[in-house]
Amino acid sequence: MEECQLPLDPARREEFVEIEAKGAGNCRRRRLETLAPDVAAALSDVNAAILALASGQDEVVNFLGKRLGPARRRKDLSGAVDGVGLILRERRRQMTDEGWDEAHDDRHAQGELAWAAVCYAAREPVYTMLRGEHVSFFDPWPWDDAWDKRGQHNWYRRIQIAGALLAAELDRIRRRRERLGLQVCRECGCSEDMACMDVEGPCEWAEEGLCTACARKEA
Numbered sequence: 001m002e003e004c005q006l007p008l009d010p011a012r013r014e015e016f017v018e019i020e021a022k023g024a025g026n027c028r029r030r031r032l033e034t035l036a037p038d039v040a041a042a043l044s045d046v047n048a049a050i051l052a053l054a055s056g057q058d059e060v061v062n063f064l065g066k067r068l069g070p071a072r073r074r075k076d077l078s079g080a081v082d083g084v085g086l087i088l089r090e091r092r093r094q095m096t097d098e099g100w101d102e103a104h105d106d107r108h109a110q111g112e113l114a115w116a117a118v119c120y121a122a123r124e125p126v127y128t129m130l131r132g133e134h135v136s137f138f139d140p141w142p143w144d145d146a147w148d149k150r151g152q153h154n155w156y157r158r159i160q161i162a163g164a165l166l167a168a169e170l171d172r173i174r175r176r177r178e179r180l181g182l183q184v185c186r187e188c189g190c191s192e193d194m195a196c197m198d199v200e201g202p203c204e205w206a207e208e209g210l211c212t213a214c215a216r217k218e219a
Helices: 037-054 060-068 082-095 100-104 112-119 155-180 210-216
Strands: 001-002 014-020 025-031 128-130 136-139 206-207
Touching: 082 100, 100 155, 112 155, 206 210
Parallel strands: 001 025
Antiparallel strands: 014 025, 128 136
16 A cells, blocks of 8 residues: 655645556555635636536636636636636637627638737747748738737737637637537547548548547547
8 A cells, every 4th residue: 555645734624535556456545635715616617617518508718707707817826827817818808808709700710810829829930931933931920910919928928818819719610610510529629621630541430429530549
């Protein structure tokens, strides 16, 4: 019997979980201290979000935004806002302050949100290469220069903006699939208009809700 030695705070309640190692026949006893209230509340929000996904409610970003409210933010053990909380806060700002709602995002159907995220997240400038009679490079920023605010923010802040833009793009793709009634793979998330690739080429459907690439991985 092996015990994981963790510092014990007498003011906190101990909980013990027995985890049986498969095939090894031994058990490890781990001491789990009760989490601080902020962390426990955050875990409750995550659990609620998982239930929301399973029941087909609104996207996680909007759902968590309603759960957290304006006065409460996700925090880690040091008291700092964590990465998910920073992205959530930025996404809410984009929607409320900038007016970038679902209708706005749905008009950007050529991957502009993802390209903007790439540009914001890169620590150094990125360029797209065009091959033709001459090789040329250009900035892949998808919108007018007036909307390009990369020079106004440090890298840490730009990563938050990029994360929020990627969340918006994921939601846009999900809404489009729902409108068109496209089948989606339950494992990898590919769909009829966005196949995944493996050694056999573009995937097909092995069965309803499972693509051939994922079926081969399960075999």
